[in-house]
Amino acid sequence: MSEPRVKLADFLVGVKKLGIAGHVRPDGDCVGSCMGLYLYITENYPDIETHVYMEEPKGRFDYIKAMDKVEETVVDTDFDLFIAIDLSNAERIGVAGEEYVKAKKTLCIDHHVSNTKFGMVNHVIPTASSSCEVLYDMLEEEKISEAAATAIYTGIVHDSGVFKYENTSEHTMNIAGKLMSKGVNFPAVIDEGFYEKSYVQNQILGRALLESILLLKGKCIYSAISQSEMKFYGVTQKEMGGIVEQLRLTAGVDVAIFMYEISPMEYKVSLRSKKYVDCNVVAGYFGGGGHVRAAGCILKGTKHDVVNNLLEHIEQQLEEKDVLHNV
């Protein structure tokens, strides 16, 4: 790293009241980076009044320390500094949006290629595996506790798909090694925090796989789950993670589309690809975003309308890259 290091400490000078927020429907990297930051600051800067805001995070992250300190509604005002982390655009901030805008200073720490640089200061590294990796590089290594390390390790594990996506670098692995030496219970973080599914989650995964359809000469796989199906199996929106990844793993497929209905005729779409399709470009066209290999958006219509709209862009990309010929 030849560029001068961006240090979190420099942003905390003179700060008395601090807010932290991630994105709506928080995932592992969002929870890990918000909580890693929260723990690091409260442990090393006890004089700063620090608040962390998130939508009700998944129960599966309860092993991270201080999850009971997460606030879901904003009561406090007049923040000296507000840090948005793992958040690509201001609209996705959720509960803390109003106070974020009113803070004296705002800082955005992120790794999304679709980041709109909405902070007063923006520290965005699109090549990083995760926001937790970006965060780690801003901290003093010796001041990271086991608790903060566990949160940061969680985010890296989730956004790198347990160190297997192409966003994983030697640097990612070195950081993971440093975090392990802090005493992180990594088998539990990976097994219980990432792979483990409840019985109903396995059932809905099975249903999604059974109903999946191969399209575009087998280069694309698609599946959709309706609200009535979610109700039938007793699964909530927070329990729909991991399905798109299993679809992506289908041999021969380059891109997987998974969608679930969040309100009548409105779908939360997840896109994942292996080699050719730029998911961020497809999701970005429909007002969403994310990364090249993983992105999302929300689309209205029947599931057939939604998939047809997405397929048009996916097919165009596969045509441009000559992937559909000679299949």
Ligand code: 5GP
């Ligand atoms: P997922 O499919 O797991 O919801 O999201 C994959 C990636 O795309 C994550 O990095 C997530 O932050 C991003 N993403 C998902 N949905 C949206 C969206 O509606 N807008 C934007 N800007 N990013 C999204």
Ligand code: MN
């Ligand atoms: Mn992330």
